[in-house]
């Protein structure tokens with residue numbers, strides 16, 4: 816069967832980060848996909864929702880935090896050898912938020928990390944390839960990752976940077 820480029824069904828998700836004062840807010844996923852890993856806050860877009868609306872909703876649901884200056888800073892796609900769907904993740908960053916301290920939810924245990932102490936050993940293997948671009952903020956990044964069946968081994972990846980003006984959509 817011919818594998819056509821772009822023929823995979825695609826699921827859209829968000830991943831949102833609050834970054835300020837040399838720290839980033841991450842959450843320990845307590846259940847489901849990625850359980851036991853630190854990550855940003857996010858999930859699947861609901862019907863009729865924009866990526867920005869979904870990013871705000873998920874961060875509010877998972878950590879009771881509202882982003883005041885959310886900015887789309889990148890997009891990451893994931894494919895897995897054992898999964899037909901491609902995941903497209905819209906990555907947001909905010910430097911202003913409210914209230915000051917997040918609140919733990921059923922899904923996530925939030926914690927602030929110094930930028931030099933991000934726990935990459937307890938995160939998805941792709942994260943160390945794009946976090947510097949998410950944190951840095953001078954370019955829009957696009958990254959693609961193909962994972963093996965073990966969901967740990969990266970078979971192929973690329974990361975590209977573009978002028979930040981692309982984030983204004």
Ligand SMILES: CNc1ncnc2c1ncn2[C@@H]1O[C@H](COP(=O)(O)OP(=O)(O)OP(=O)(O)O)[C@@H](O)[C@H]1O
Pocket residue numbers: 828829830831847848849854855856857858859860893902904939940941942962
């Ligand atoms: C493979 N490498 C990966 N690297 C970094 N982050 C990854 C990821 N794969 C998925 N993610 C993120 O993990 C969250 C899953 O969210 P997930 O719990 O599945 O969604 P949602 O909350 O809608 O699910 P429920 O159906 O409500 O449980 C979501 O932020 C998504 O961006």
